[in-house]
Amino acid sequence: MTSDDDYALSEALGAIDSYIGQRIVVTGGLGFIGSNLARVLVKLGAKVTLLDSLIPEYGGNLANISGLEPSLSVNVCDIRDPYAIRHLLSGANYIFNLAGQTSHVDSMTDPNTDLAINVGAQINLLECARLVAPEVKIVFASTRQIYGRPQYLPVDELHPIKPVDVNGINKWAGESYHTLYSEVYGLRSTVLRLTNTYGPRMRIRDSRQTFLGIWIRKVLEGDPFLVFGTGHQLRDFNYVDDVIYALLLAGADIKADGKVYNLGSREIISLRDLAVSLCETASSGFEIVPFPEERRLIDIGDYFGDYSLIQQDLGWEPKVPLIEGLRLTLDYFASRLPEYCD
Amino acid sequence: MTSDDDYALSEALGAIDSYIGQRIVVTGGLGFIGSNLARVLVKLGAKVTLLDSLIPEYGGNLANISGLEPSLSVNVCDIRDPYAIRHLLSGANYIFNLAGQTSHVDSMTDPNTDLAINVGAQINLLECARLVAPEVKIVFASTRQIYGRPQYLPVDELHPIKPVDVNGINKWAGESYHTLYSEVYGLRSTVLRLTNTYGPRMRIRDSRQTFLGIWIRKVLEGDPFLVFGTGHQLRDFNYVDDVIYALLLAGADIKADGKVYNLGSREIISLRDLAVSLCETASSGFEIVPFPEERRLIDIGDYFGDYSLIQQDLGWEPKVPLIEGLRLTLDYFASRLPEYCD
Numbered sequence: 001m002t003s004d005d006d007y008a009l010s011e012a013l014g015a016i017d018s019y020i021g022q023r024i025v026v027t028g029g030l031g032f033i034g035s036n037l038a039r040v041l042v043k044l045g046a047k048v049t050l051l052d053s054l055i056p057e058y059g060g061n062l063a064n065i066s067g068l069e070p071s072l073s074v075n076v077c078d079i080r081d082p083y084a085i086r087h088l089l090s091g092a093n094y095i096f097n098l099a100g101q102t103s104h105v106d107s108m109t110d111p112n113t114d115l116a117i118n119v120g121a122q123i124n125l126l127e128c129a130r131l132v133a134p135e136v137k138i139v140f141a142s143t144r145q146i147y148g149r150p151q152y153l154p155v156d157e158l159h160p161i162k163p164v165d166v167n168g169i170n171k172w173a174g175e176s177y178h179t180l181y182s183e184v185y186g187l188r189s190t191v192l193r194l195t196n197t198y199g200p201r202m203r204i205r206d207s208r209q210t211f212l213g214i215w216i217r218k219v220l221e222g223d224p225f226l227v228f229g230t231g232h233q234l235r236d237f238n239y240v241d242d243v244i245y246a247l248l249l250a251g252a253d254i255k256a257d258g259k260v261y262n263l264g265s266r267e268i269i270s271l272r273d274l275a276v277s278l279c280e281t282a283s284s285g286f287e288i289v290p291f292p293e294e295r296r297l298i299d300i301g302d303y304f305g306d307y308s309l310i311q312q313d314l315g316w317e318p319k320v321p322l323i324e325g326l327r328l329t330l331d332y333f334a335s336r337l338p339e340y341c342d
Numbered sequence: 343m344t345s346d347d348d349y350a351l352s353e354a355l356g357a358i359d360s361y362i363g364q365r366i367v368v369t370g371g372l373g374f375i376g377s378n379l380a381r382v383l384v385k386l387g388a389k390v391t392l393l394d395s396l397i398p399e400y401g402g403n404l405a406n407i408s409g410l411e412p413s414l415s416v417n418v419c420d421i422r423d424p425y426a427i428r429h430l431l432s433g434a435n436y437i438f439n440l441a442g443q444t445s446h447v448d449s450m451t452d453p454n455t456d457l458a459i460n461v462g463a464q465i466n467l468l469e470c471a472r473l474v475a476p477e478v479k480i481v482f483a484s485t486r487q488i489y490g491r492p493q494y495l496p497v498d499e500l501h502p503i504k505p506v507d508v509n510g511i512n513k514w515a516g517e518s519y520h521t522l523y524s525e526v527y528g529l530r531s532t533v534l535r536l537t538n539t540y541g542p543r544m545r546i547r548d549s550r551q552t553f554l555g556i557w558i559r560k561v562l563e564g565d566p567f568l569v570f571g572t573g574h575q576l577r578d579f580n581y582v583d584d585v586i587y588a589l590l591l592a593g594a595d596i597k598a599d600g601k602v603y604n605l606g607s608r609e610i611i612s613l614r615d616l617a618v619s620l621c622e623t624a625s626s627g628f629e630i631v632p633f634p635e636e637r638r639l640i641d642i643g644d645y646f647g648d649y650s651l652i653q654q655d656l657g658w659e660p661k662v663p664l665i666e667g668l669r670l671t672l673d674y675f676a677s678r679l680p681e682y683c684d
Contacts, residue, residue, distance in 0.1 A: 108526070111465045111519075119461065119515070123453045123508075161503055164525070166465075169518045173461070176511045177453075183506070184450070184639050297526050 018252035020045040025092045027051045027079055027125070028099035031059030032202040032209070033141065036240045037096055037247055038065060038072060044248075048072040051088060051099065053079065058101070059209055063339035064201045079121040082128070089125070090132040094251050097125065097178075098141045100171070103208045105294055107167035118170035119177070126181045137257070138189040139250045142175040143168070144262070144305055146193065153234075154306035157193070157260055165298040175260065182258040190256040192246055194263050195305050199240030199325060200332035204340050212237075212274075215286070217341060219278055220333055224285040228295060231272030231288045234302040236265040239325035242318040249314045256314060264305035267322050274322075281326050360594035362387040367434045369393045369421055369467070370401070370441035374544040374551070375483065377406030378582045379438055379589055380414060386590075390414040393430060393441065395421065400443070401551055405681035406543045421463040424470070431467070432474040436593050439467060439520075440483045442513070445550045446640055449509035460512035461519070468523045479599070480531040481592045484517040485510070486604070486647055488535065495576075496648035499535070499602055507640040517602065524600040532598040534588055536605050537647050541582030541667060542674035546682050554579075554616075557628070559683060561620055562675055566627040570637060573614030573630045576644040578607040581667035584660040591656045598656060606647035609664050616664075623668050 024041055028034045029050025041048045052060040054076055065074070077084040079099040089095065100118050101107065107114035122140075129136050146169075147155050148162035163169045178189040198212050207214040211228070218225035246263055250256045269277075275286040291299060310316045320328075333340060366383055370376045371392025383390045394402040396418055407416070419426040421441040431437065442460050443449065449456040464482075471478050488511075489497050490504035505511045520531040540554050549556040553570070560567035588605055592598045611619075617628040633641060652658045662670075675682060 111469070112462070115462060115465060120454070120457060123457060127453070158502070160500070163518065163522070166519070166522065169515050169522065172518075173511050173515045176505065176514075177508070180505070180508065180511065 016044065016248050016252050019094070019248070021047065022093040023047050023049070023091055024094045024096065025049050025051060025089060026096045026098060028059065030054065030061060030064055030074065031098060032064070032199075033197060033240060033243060034096070034098045035064030035201050036199065037098075037244050039068060040244055040248070042068060042071045049088065050074050051077055051079065053077065053099070057103075057106070057208060059203045061201070061340065063336065079125065080116055082124045085125055086128040086132060089128050089136070092133045092136050095125075095129065095136055095138045096247055096251065097122075097138055100141070100174075101167065104145065104165045104167050104298055106208065107165055107170070108294065108298065111166040114166050114170050118167070119173045122174040122177050126177055126187065130181065130185055130187055134187065136188070137251055138178060138187065139247050140175055140178045140189060140191045142191050142193045143171050144193050144195045144303060145300070146172040146175070147303075149300045150303055153302060154264065154304050155262070156306040157262055157309055164300055179258065179260065188257045190250040190258070191260040192250055192263060193260065193305070194238070194243060195265070195303070196235055196237045197240055197243050198237055199329050202240070202329070204333060215275070215278060216329060216333060217337075219282045219284040220330065220337055222284065224287055225275070227271050227275050227286055227288045228291045229271070229299065231270060231275070233271050234268050234304055235271065235274070236268055236304040237274075237322055237325070238263055238265055238318055239320035239328070242320055246310065246316050249316050253314050259313065261310035261313070262305040262307050263310065263318075264307035265318050265322075268304045269322065277323060278326055281323070282330050358386065358590050358594050361436070361590070363389065364435040365389050365391075365433055366436045366438065367391050367393060367431060368438045368440060372396065372403060372406055372416065373401035373440060374406070374541075375539060375582060375585060376438070376440045377543050378541065379440075379586050380407060381410060382586055382590070384410060384413045391430065392416050393419055393421065395419065395441070399445075399448070399550060401545045403543070403682065405678065421467065422458055424466045427467055428470040428474060431470050431478070434475045434478050437467075437471065437478055437480045438589055438593065439464075439480055442483070442516075443509065446487065446507045446509050447636055448550065449507055449512070450636065450640065453508040456508050456512050460509065461515045464516040464519050468519055468529065472523065472527055472529055476529065478530070479593055480520060480529065481589050482517055482520045482531060482533045484533050484535045485513050486535050486537045486645060487642070488514040488517070489645075491642045492645055495644060496606065496646050497604070498648040499604055499651055506642055521600065521602065530599045532592040532600070533602040534592055534605060535602065535647070536580070536585060537607070537645070538577055538579045539582055539585050540579055541671050544582070544671070546675060557617070557620060558671060558675060559679075561624045561626040562672065562679055564626065566629055567617070569613050569617050569628055569630045570633045571613070571641065573612060573617070575613050575641075576610050576646055577613065577616070578610055578646040579616075579664055579667070580605055580607055580660055581662035581670070584662055588652065588658050591658050595656050601655065603652035603655070604647040604649050605652065605660075606649035607660050607664075610646045611664065619665060620668055623665065624672055
């Protein structure tokens with residue numbers, strides 16, 4: 001493995017030929033996961049259109065598709081724009097529906113925006129798909145946040161849904177719409193409940209999408225970073241290429257239609273140990289401090305997911321060891337800080 | 343017992359003195375449950391304001407408060423109107439939050455309206471309450487529809503949430519916001535998951551709120567009515583006075599704060615047997631016919647709820663036998679068909 005691109009690609013090329021020549025729409029396509037997916041889809045021979053709002057506080061960044069511009073289409077529009085979405089979905093074979101408001105804290109201070117993007121726009125997208133692309137396959141990126149504070153570990157897909165923030169409630173509604181439209185209207189869709197995803201092209205400007213983003217920025221800038229809480233909270237992490245592979249499998253395999261799957265990792269790690277690993281990789285430091293109030297209120301404690309269902313059904317499992325993924329991520333950003341932080 | 347008003351009242355007066363002189367807002371206050379609740383609250387000595395949109399397809403009807411007008415305030419406004427809601431909640435001691443889009447079929451043909459009323463307006467109401475009435479107690483009327491097709495019977499509050507229609511998804515989001523605001527902001531709220539409620543002042547013009555409405559209308563007009571499906575589907579029914587009593591208990595008892603409770607009934611009955619009972623009470627007829635397609639898709643099969651949690655916590659149990667409740671309902675509407683059907 002020589003570059004971050006090749007990792008998912010080697011998996012994907014071997015297993016998936018469903019995407020050759022297919023018309024593919026990726027919502028949130030200039031974001032972290034969308035742009036990594038786009039790189040692989042292009043190499044798989046797909047006709048890719050990326051939709052992105054480029055809202056500055058979100059993950060979209062034109063640097064994410066640097067060099068890829070001639071091989072795909074970019075359409076800047078908000079997923080809340082019903083006319084644009086209707087036009088752009090027309091004739092699509094696949095929709096990777098990744099656009100979303102992802103900040104838990106922002107969802108509490110501005111619940112209406114979270115609702116409009118994570119629920120209202122999702123209904124509109126599904127209604128449009130039903131009208132202009134009834135044969136399309138949709139893969140929706142949901143989140144482990146919908147489970148709230150785990151009642152048992154690892155958390156499987158049958159775990160009660162008890163979100164601790166507005167974002168969790170709305171993401172559950174958004175994914176439920178996908179499942180409902182699958183059951184009632186036969187619109188083919190699969191929901192993946194992502195856990196912490198990290199890797200090249202993630203938002204590192206601040207902690208809006210994940211605390212790991214700002215950790216990486218601080219490390220690369222040579223500053224110590226903050227770990228909130230006790231540092232003992234357990235988490236699971238997926239390197240982005242593993243998530244891309246799950247998205248591609250979920251899109252291609254008819255067994256996934258109408259299903260909901262957790263992602264997850266064999267490696268469960270405390271935030272403190274993660275901080276240590278990151279600092280060893282990059283020679284930096286960190287400090288453990290109490291939660292700021294607005295984060296304490298919506299913290300979920302320990303979390304790690306049971307991903308055996310997608311393993312069974314689709315043969316997916318995470319491949320990239322955490323320490324390797326962290327190294328690839330730091331390597332990617334080391335020479336590109338201005339594109340991501342200025 | 344001589345009239346429908348006295349039933350809930352005799353219970354409520356005996357047990358509940360929390361409402362004397364209190365400022366109470368009832369959303370959906372001109373509707374079926376809201377107006378029945380208002381009658382009791384007025385007799386309990388509360389200062390009652392009813393908010394209602396009077397959307398013709400919904401349950402609001404000025405006939406529902408006939409004779410009660412001098413004893414309460416009516417403010418006609420839509421719960422989606424953020425400025426009106428903010429003004430009207432100011433200083434409230436209790437909010438009975440009953441406004442909603444309740445038609446399952448309408449939620450499928452117009453998901454955006456259902457979302458705006460059952461989720462968007464709920465967030466707004468909670469945000470307003472937090473700002474202008476932080477000490478208020480809110481009781482929210484949710485629905486058994488959120489469970490979807492029962493995985494076991496009777497359905498308790500821990501049953502998985504798997505709605506089969508847009509309304510079920512949105513009502514779950516609406517109730518989750520109430521619970522969340524209770525947990526995160528300490529805003530006192532209780533959620534009641536209602537099952538089929540019937541009684542005086544229900545909408546009988548059509549089947550928008552419940553099939554039982556149109557059955558009652560047909561019976562009183564001397565026409566046969568239609569039972570969809572096999573007629574073997576099991577259901578539980580609550581007479582409206584029992585629901586009013588549950589609402590009053592949930593509002594008054596601090597043990598209910600932050601909780602979610604099913605209502606339900608000891609009497610479980612098939613739709614066919616219910617139709618037979620109704621016809622015996624009123625000498626009419628019915629016909630069993632296949633589901634219309636748009637209803638078949640979202641039918642939930644058998645349902646009856648386990649209400650032991652509210653029984654334990656608040657001492658609630660349903661008191662009015664079905665056959666008695668049907669008689670009271672038919673008596674009420676017999677002389678009032680023009681007010682409800684013209």
